[in-house]
Amino acid sequence: MPSGESGHALKVESWGDPSILVTEFPDIEDFHGQLIETVLRLEQDPEFTRHFDGHVGESKVYHVERWDCPAARLIDARAKALFTSALKKENAVVDLSWASVYRAGNYCLPHSHFRSAASLVYFLDLGDEEAGGRFLFTDPRLKICCRHEPGRMTYPVGPQVRPGILMMFPAQCVHMVTPYHGTRPRITMSWNIDDKALPGNPLPN
Numbered sequence: 281m282p283s284g285e286s287g288h289a290l291k292v293e294s295w296g297d298p299s300i301l302v303t304e305f306p307d308i309e310d311f312h313g314q315l316i317e318t319v320l321r322l323e324q325d326p327e328f329t330r331h332f333d334g335h336v337g338e339s340k341v342y343h344v345e346r347w348d349c350p351a352a353r354l355i356d357a358r359a360k361a362l363f364t365s366a367l368k369k370e371n372a373v374v375d376l377s378w379a380s381v382y383r384a385g386n387y388c389l390p391h392s393h394f395r396s397a398a399s400l401v402y403f404l405d406l407g408d409e410e411a412g413g414r415f416l417f418t419d420p421r422l423k424i425c426c427r428h429e430p431g432r433m434t435y436p437v438g439p440q441v442r443p444g445i446l447m448m449f450p451a452q453c454v455h456m457v458t459p460y461h462g463t464r465p466r467i468t469m470s471w472n473i474d475d476k477a478l479p480g481n482p483l484p485n
């Protein structure tokens with residue numbers, strides 16, 4: 281189980297489907313400020329960042345493991361710990377990791393992730409309240425998306441999330457982010473993790 285500095289195991293629960301796992305860290309006051317500052321600073325650094333036209337958020341800041349930031353090392357270790365403990369794997373090899381920054385008008389169309397077995401998303405800052413930016417699953421392979429008839433995806437669904445929640449799901453699960461309308465940046469972090477190194481380039485074109 282992933283643990284905080286206290287060493288106590290954290291509760292990991294499924295949400296909506298046995299393959300979707302959620303845990304929550306109680307110590308976000310200790311490191312979120314540093315982590316948010318680092319994401320917004322590195323967003324200006326072309327070595328780490330690619331900018332988009334808003335269809336997958338405004339910016340992605342890649343390679344969490346290379347950020348010179350203790351808070352980033354902490355959450356990176358927690359993501360890998362959730363993978364190894366919950367999936368009973370000996371190794372957690374990060375194929376690609378990044379932060380996503382959403383500003384007003386940004387959204388993300390339904391998609392799945394490349395290559396890896398598992399994807400993880402950490403909710404760092406949800407931005408302004410009641411401003412959209414909902415993370416939702418849209419996959420007919422998930423029963424939770426097919427409440428009226430098996431295999432017929434009728435409505436997107438997702439958990440209520442807060443800053444400090446880390447969620448893991450099979451990387452092939454289709455998901456999306458609804459349009460965000462707030463003024464404060466909405467920031468999430470993501471990892472694609474497998475139990476072995478994968479050949480080829482993990483960065484999308």
Ligand SMILES: [Fe+2]
Nearest residue numbers: 391392393455
């Ligand atoms: Fe995604």
